[in-house]
Amino acid sequence: MGKKDDESLSDLGDLQREVAQVVWANAPVTAETVRERLSRPLKESTVRTVLRRLEEKGYVTHTVDGRTYVYDAAEPRGRVAAKAVRRIVDWICNGSVEEVLVGMVDQNMIDRKQLRMLADRIGRRKSGRK
Secondary structure (H helix, E strand, C coil): CCCCCCCCHHHCCHHHHHHHHHHHHHCCECHHHHHHHCCCCCCHHHHHHHHHHHHHCCCEEEEEECCEEEEEECCCHHHHHHHHHHHHHHHHCCCCHHHHHHHHHHCCCCCHHHHHHHHHHHHHHHCCCC
């Protein structure tokens, strides 16, 4: 995930999470574009500060186009989420992904159709297809 693999999305404040979501959904983006897409009005300097902090934490990267910083996600959202889930699985369920999935089914977070789709995707991945 970047500089700090032990850090997770839960370590981000609400504003940092919202900015990260905007970057994931719209990258590549400028600070002004992020500011326009946030649910609350903020100064562009505030957005730039949040983006800089997200970059320090390894969530975003930037390039420079003329004098404009253009931000992109350091990793896809799904990969970051998977790393966060892995930490939860290891910490709470002693590494048992099965226990987490059963809990998700019990809590109606995932249904049979979704489980079948995931099983099919796993089968394709193991056979070398995507």
